[in-house]
Amino acid sequence: MQARSYPLGVHPSPSGDGTANVAVYAPGLTEVDLMFRRPGESWQRLRLAGENHGIHYATVSRPRHVPEVELTPDELARDVCPAMPEGTEYGFVSARPEGSPVPDPAYEPVLLDPYGRGLTRVAPPSGVVNPGADAYGGEYVSVVVAQDHEWRDHDRPRPAWRETVIYEAHVKGLTMLHPGIPHELRGTYAGLAHPVMLEYLRSLGITAVELLPVHAHLDEAHLTANGLTNYWGYNTLAFFAPHAGYATKAAQEAGPTAVLNEFKAAVDALHGAGLQVFLDVVYNHTAEGGPTQRPYCWRGLGDREYYRHDEHGNYVDVTGCGNSMDFGNPQVVRMALDSLRYWVTQCHVDGFRFDLAPELGRDEHHHFTRNHPFFVAIAADPVLQGVRMISEPWDVGAGGWQTGRFPTGWADWNDHYRDTVRDFWLSGQRTMRRGGGGGTAGRLAGAISGSADLFAPHGRTTLASVNFTTAHDGFTLYDLTAYDAKHNEANRENNADGTNDNHSWNHDHEGFSPDVRVRAARAATARNMMATLLFSQGIPMITAGDELLRSQEGNNNAYCQDNRLSWVDWRLTPLDRSMLRTTQRLIRIRRAFLASQPRDFPTRPRDVVLKWYASSGEPMSDDLWQTDGVRALQIVIGARGGDLAGLFVLNGTASPVAAVLPRFENLAGSDVEGASYRLVLATDPQLDELTGNRWRAGEELTVPAQSIAMFAIA
Secondary structure, three states, X not given: OOOOOOOOEEEEOOOOOOOEEEEEEOOOOOOEEEEEEOOOOOOEEEEOOEEEOOEEEEEEOOOOOOOOOOOOHHHHHXXXXXXXXXXXXXXXXXXXXXXXXXXOXXXXXXXXXXXXXXXXXXXXXXXXXXXXXXXXXXXXEEEOOOOXXXXXXXXXXXXXXXXXXXXXXXXXXXXXXXXXXXXXHOOOHHHHOOHHHHHHHHHHOOOEEEEOOOEEEOOOHHHHHOOOOOOOOOOEXXXXXXXXXXXXXXXXXXXXXXXXXXXXXXXXXXXXXXXXXXXXXXXXXXXXXXXXXXXXXXXXHHHHHHEOEOOOOOEOOOOOOOOOEOOOOHHHHXXXXXXXXXXXXXXXXXEEEEOXXXXXXXXXXXXXXXXXXXXXXXXXXXXXXOOEEEEOOEOXXXXXXXXXXXXXXXXXXXXXXHHHHXXXXXXXXXXXXXXXXXXXXXXXHHHHOOOHHHHHHHOOOHHXXXXXXXXXXXXXXXXXXXXXXXXXXXXXXXXXXXXXXXXXXXXXXXXXXXXXXXXXXXXXXXXXXXXXXXXXXXXXXXXXXXXXXXXXXXXXXXXXXXXXXXXXXXXXXXXXXXXXXXXXXXXXHHHHHHHOOOOOOOOOHHHEEEEXXXXXXXXXXXXXXXXXXXXXXXXXXXXXXXXXXXXXXXXOOOOXXXXXXXXXXXXXXXXXXXXXXXXXEEOOHHHHOOOOOEEEOOOEEEEXXXXXXXXXXX
């Protein structure tokens, strides 16, 4: 079979004759040799004699002892062949003269395949005492894997975007301490798929699990030197291979195909439980670090083409990670698109969250544009239609803050929402405790309404806003209520890492408090923030463990803490269990409310009903919106043509408020004098005991300080 420059990577020749086609984009090398070792054989070298615009390619013949074959379409779909069978290890080197000794990659590094589906370490780093599995400096090779998982998710869950509730979780951290999961499955893809975990996620009510990076990744050099690891995984070594460290020991010993199949089985199981799977992906930089660090893959294949450089040949680093992938290069764009398509078609992933996403939209001059070819290609790609695309809309380069400005069809993490909710429930309380007014409710109202000021100018609806109060990066929800300052000493960076701008409040006691009143006040604040998150317009995202009041002991940058500090602790106190029940109820209430609205709610602003009232029951006036200390308000929300409306009474003041439940025009426009308000949840435990009771418009209800009451309107 004649060699071709496409597709990139290692694949059976389409003729099905048992040969393999190998192609790699290596514009920095004049000639390229393929190093490969079939299972049970010695290392061999083959010159990639073909070259086309920086792509080097060749055909790998069948072994001499293998007779001529004709692979069927099903066999070709497994993506392996006699020439490069499952388990074949390989890599690339700059071409050497004929007759040169064939080196062993365990001692002489090879360059990884950017399209490699499997990865294995053939030698640990030298000079490192007790190196971890992903320690910097090890020697790696790519591995051929078979695509042979038998899928059962023929009816995959596809909830409407407005019904989505995202749960951001770490594969290891979510399951490592769960007592109901067998020890050998804890911290693994299989643990994630265990019936105990599936039942927990289903009972919580979320609709999508967003996994922190599962692409194969490497520890940074400074972490290895300090005896730490990159727990979060934002340091990609292979864009097509799942991280082996999250597979069971049995799968790791069986090889990369078993690792891939264990990941696929987890996706299959989550789909069977009615849950979608989103991946947090890192295409903005790679594990090769700064320009002085060793090449593992892209730097050795073509440093100038794969990475951003200025006119003087220096790295342009807009990620803060030492390098930035050059999305001004069509081949880099192609690689990212091919990776996305692979995870969708072969692994059935439902969506992606893009780390430091503005970097992906920077052109050859390093300027962000929402019309970047990468974004256009995603929008036009038939394979990616219906796949959720979520941006982390900031990087550290010039013009790096782009919240609200990504293309139509994308959703953005809304940091404006995060800071606003924190300021209202945390910073505002602290200000009041110190004698101030605590600010107004105006900014909070804008956030609850879907941050139209950010998204509408760019033609996007409230569903473009992914609302969150916490994420993996920063304080947990509980720690926001327990710490005024970060405590990152365990990271061994002299507490210099992590942000100092946390918008938190420790309720006048730093860290653990033996005072039951302090602990109760913190739990109440956490409930208020969760309630605000789940009744705001937009897509809510909950960080795993926040529903259990998980703490990281004040560490707001636990990226290198692969231990109990970061893992979810399933030993629950009464306050933890109360928080879990509240979260479950809030999600059920949200789901019931949306089910009663027209299918296009809330994407048509003219049909969305949002009415704002003071605690007096009168409409909010301009003066009230602007008065410091006016932190109690009532919100009626619904849709014209909807079957149900809701009333939310927020009291962000330091004292109980006598709220007069408002009279208002119903959703058809006529006055409702006798509207009935049925309490469905209150974040104050005593008021919550009245759940199910009804009040009439004009009647008075005392809402305790720092609490929320939620009503259905009939």
